[in-house]
Amino acid sequence: MSEIEFFLNNWPNLTLMAKHQGKVIGCIISKVEPHKHARIRGYIGMLAVDNEYRGRGIAKELISQSVDAMIDAYRCDEIILETEVVNKAALRLYENFGFLRVKRLFRYYLNKHDAFRLILPVTEKSSVRSTFLPPLEDAPESKY
Amino acid sequence: MDVGQQLSRLNIRDYEDITSEFFAITSAIEYGSIVKSKQFKLLEGTHALEVLNPKLDTALLEPGILHPVVETLDQAAWVMVRLLGSVCAWLENNSLSVSVLSCYFVEQLIQRKPVTGELVERCVAPFVKGVISFVSSVLKLGVAGVIYEEEDLNTQTMDLDFSVCDGEQTVLELRNAVTWVRSQPESRPQQLCVDLLSLVEHSLHICEITQVSVELYETSPQSVSSVSFADSALETLARLAEPETVAFAAALPEVACFSANVQKTLNNRSPPKPLAHSDFASSLENFTKLFTDFQFMLNVLAVRDSVELYEFLNLFMTRRQFTTDPDEILGNHVVVRALMQLFLIRDDRSILGSRRWNISTLLMDVFSKISFQNSRLQSSTDDELRNGLEKMIIQIEPAFYNFLTCISQNPSRQRQFVNKELIIWDSIQVEAENFELESHAKLHDTFANSELPVMPVSSFVYYLKLTKMAELLFKSIELCLFKDCRELHLGYWLLANQLDYLVQHIKRLLDINQLRQTQLAAFSKKIKKAKGDKKAKLREEYEIKKQSLPQLQKMELYFNMLLTKYQIHKSLAENRATVLRMLGKQGFMDLPKLCKASEETLYNLQFKSFQSIGVPQLPSFKEYKEMMKQEKWLASQLSPEANASYQKGVLKQKSDEINANIRRLEALVAKMQFPQFISERLIQDTKLLKKANVACLLTFSQALKVADLPKSHVAVVFEKYDHHLYYPNIKVAAK
Incomplete structure (x- = not known):
């Protein structure tokens, strides 16, 4: 089973597709889980847009809808993702939504380059260290 | 299919x-x-x-077709060059299965299977065994828990035992191989083979350093005779890196002895992956870095006291190699990073295997020099106080140990280590203050003509906490976590704010130092006045305490050096913030267009690490906005030209102060009489600070030139190459 299938199976409402004349031209997959029993964390696992359809705001729309869904349906405290330091286009795209670089990850993708962990803060909880947050009440444990 | x-x-x-x-x-x-x-x-x-x-x-996987026949020295050299490239690919964090183990000869010899042919047996096999032995020793470093699996080094061995090639026997075989190759008719590949065999032999000695035990502060790198191989290795590497040799190596005839077969036939936990190897020039760079960094590491043997050791460890940690790739941050070689920690701190907690120095005694020595020397708490015999102090030291040790382990981490992990250390120092500070306030009644250790308690423990803890707070911001800048003008402004603004606390606190440490020196000077008067037993007791106490005078004087100089250094950083950060604010008028400080978070939430997340810190408290977002409002109001009171002229004046004045402080810093570094490898690096750092100071004024002029253009017509670029780690050049130009 691929990671995509894993995401799709567990958070079907967070897998969004962009279609043109019946053809899938873009996709974003995300998940939401409790993080360290202290906050609800959304995670964007993958975003892809068909080469032919790039530069038309499809990725922006997919991110926007996915972020809104994670906030509205799951009450996320923060949304995170990782992207390669050299992937300037992806960085620009996410950072335009307010995502901040909170950590640099050394050779994250098992090659020469590092990655940035980006976080979009949603609630106050995202700016407090987990150690200092009260445990989540009625938080669903990670089922997977 | x-x-x-x-x-x-x-x-x-x-x-x-x-x-x-x-x-x-x-x-x-x-x-x-x-x-x-x-x-x-x-x-x-x-x-x-x-x-x-x-x-x-x-x-x-399609089975690779192998024809591992080596009949000429040309072919032997090709195999060795390629295998060296595989080793480097592994050191660059590729798995062994796609790098070293992709070589037929490695696969055979590691499984004790035969390889045939005279050239193979006499030349290639010893080289391959040398590689296996080198990998084996590096694997031991990798699994020792000081660096990170799959981040710094991949230690998955496909269940093969790399220790099959005994070190001494392999060295002997390598030397015999050199002799044999030398006996062959003189040719170009002959010298190449000899150099490659020698290089591998030298590499085998690197990890042996962890077996060397020395007395801290009493040795020098030269006195450890077994390390001269590094010089020989660098000579060999310089010869190999000559352009004609590199070109010759690139034209060698290939041998079909590398394949992905082991991925299919041996225990493999990964999906199929293409083979990885570095080209010859990159391999030589990698090994040159390994030996150069190794030699720098050995300077730890030449430090003479804990101040020098502390400075050296900080220099080792922040040592970087300039690279033209703006997205790359090159720290020390991964092997040297792992070695450094295992060489420095031994299993028995001793430092360099010393009989006298271990983590606890080193900590006590640093503590003593910073603020504890000749304090009343130090000489107190009260059991309750001594127990309390012991408890405090036990709490401080993990934070100190964190620093000692941080130095070996990759640049990204270093920041995470500092971040972790901050919480520890913050909680210790609360405890330390409580302990010292409670013990004040018993000790009454106060500043002259004052009721203000000296509090040596809290002063030490607070000093380290403040340096770590600043370090976290410095490292955030270095790692490009502040992506644009708005965020970089925030970073420099908070940095200047925190450095102000640090500067004030170093002044306090200087006051403590002065107090102890004054107390020593006052002894002769006290002794003169005293009579009988009291006189003898005082004389005895003086004889003990006066031994610390040279140390106190050296620390006074050191604190002055630190004070000047941090004043420079504070002013540089302030100037940068001023210039970035100026760009704000054109919208460079605005939030991104589609931003889904408020500015306040972003501010709080950006400074998450400082949110829980008690003292100094993170300025609230409201306070930040108030500062920005005041700056805006100030600018609005003047015409754009008058405001530009005023800002320029402020920047120029601060820039002159920075230059004066840099000159002062250079003089203080000279006075400290550090060993050359420390003073050289410190002076090199001041040169880059000078450059950062000039660059800031230049950015201001560039910003002025484009002040009337809309944002879309202006480009702001951060340049890192050849600039100070913490002060990338901010280049402003019309598009």
């Missing part, structure tokens, strides 16, 4: 065919649905092997 074709490629003979049974059972599963056994988690399914999926099933 259909299933039948794929199965035929698997060459299955000894297994029972269950295909039809499998499909019969799985036909009950509805198409598109996922079924899950309770025995494993769904996430684990993502790591499972998908049989017959060419991207995941290594059994489907």
Whole structure:
């Protein structure tokens, strides 16, 4: 089973597709889980847009809808993702939504380059260290 | 390719065919649905092997056609050059299966299988055994828990035992191989083979350093005779790196002895991956870095006291190699990073294997020099106070140990280590203050003509905490975590704010130092006045305490050096913030267009690490906005020209102050009489600070030139190459 299938199976409402004349031209997959029993964390696992359809705001729309869904349906405290330091286009795209670089990850993708962990803060909880947050009440444990 | 074709490629003979049974059972599963056994988690399914999926099933790999015949020295040299490239690919965090183990000769020799042919036996095999032995020793460093698996080094060995080649025997075989190759008719590949064999032999000695025990502060790198191999290795590498040799190596005839076969035949936990190897020039760079960094590491043997050791460890940690790739941050070589920690701190907690120095005694020495020397708490015999102090030291030790381990981390991890250390120092500070306020009644250790308690423990803890707070911001800048003008402004603004606290606190440490020196000077008067037993006791006390005078004087100089250094950084950060604010008028400080978070939430997340810190408290977002409002108001009171002229004046004045402080810093570094390897690096740092100071004024002029242009017509670029780690050049130009 691929990671995509894993995401799709567990958070079907967070897998969004962009279609043109019946053809899938873009996709974003995300998940939401409790993080360290202290906050609800959304995670964007993958975003892809068909080469032919790039530069038309499809990725922006997919991110926007996915972020809104994670906030509205799951009450996320923060949304995170990782992207390669050299992937300037992806960085620009996410950072335009307010995502901040909170950590640099050394050779994250098992090659020469590092990655940035980006976080979009949603609630106050995202700016407090987990150690200092009260445990989540009625938080669903990670089922997977 | 259909299933039948794929199965035929698997060459299955000894297994029972269950295909039809499998499909019969799985036909009950509805198409598109996922079924899950309770025995494993769904996430684990993502790591499972998908049989017959060419991207995941290594059994489907096409077998590599090998013809490992080496008949000429040219071919032998090619094998060695290529294998050296495989070793470097492994050191660059590729797996052994795609790098070193992709070599037929490695695969054979590590499994004690024979290799044939005179050239193979006499020249290639010793080289391969040398490589296996080198990998074995580096693997030991990798699994020692000081660096990170799959981040710094991949230690998956496919269940093969790399320790099959005994070190001493391998060295002997390498030397015999050199002798044999030298006995062959003189030729170009002959010298290349000799150099490559020698290089591997030198590499085998690197990890031996962890076996060397010395007395801290009493040795020098030269006195450790076994380290001269590094000089020889660098000479060999310089010879190999000559352009003609590199070009010659690139034209050598290939031998079909590298393949992905081990991924298919041996215990492999990864999906199929292409082979990885560095080209010859990159391999030589990698090994040159290894030996150069190793030699720098050995300077730890030449430090003479804990101040020098502390400075050296900080220099080692922040040591970087300039690279033209703006997205790359090159710290010390991974082998040297792991070695450094294992060489510095031994299993018995001793430092360099010293009989006298261990983590605790080193900590006490640093503590003593910073603020504890000649304090009343130090000489107190009160059991309660001594127990209290002991408890405090026990709490401080993990934070100090964190620093000692941080130095070996990669640049990204270093920041995470500092971040972790901050919480520890913050909680210790609270405890330390409580302990010292409670013990004040008993000790009454106060500043002259004052009721203000000296509080040596809290002063030490607060000093380290403040340096770590600043370090966290410095490292955030270095790692490019502040992506644009708005965020970089925030970073420099908070940095200046925190450095102000640090500067004030160093002044306090200087006051403590002065107090102890004054107290010593006052002894002679006291002794003169005293009579009988009291006089003798005082004289005795003086004789003990006066031994600390040279140390106190050296620390006074050191604190002055630190004070000047941090004043420079504070002013530089302030100037940068001013220039960035100026760009704000054109919208460079605005939030991104589609921003889904408020500025306040972003501010709080940006400074998450400082949110829980008690003292100094993070300025609130409201306070930040108030400062920005005041700056705006100030600018609005003047015409744009007058405001520009005023800002320029402020920047220029501060810039002159920075230059004066840099000159002062250079003089203080000279006075400290550090060993050359420390003073050189400190002076090099001041040169880059000077450059950062000039660059800031230049940015201001550039910003002025484009002040009337809209944002879309202006480009702001951060340049890192050849600039100070913490002060990238901010280049402003019309598009």
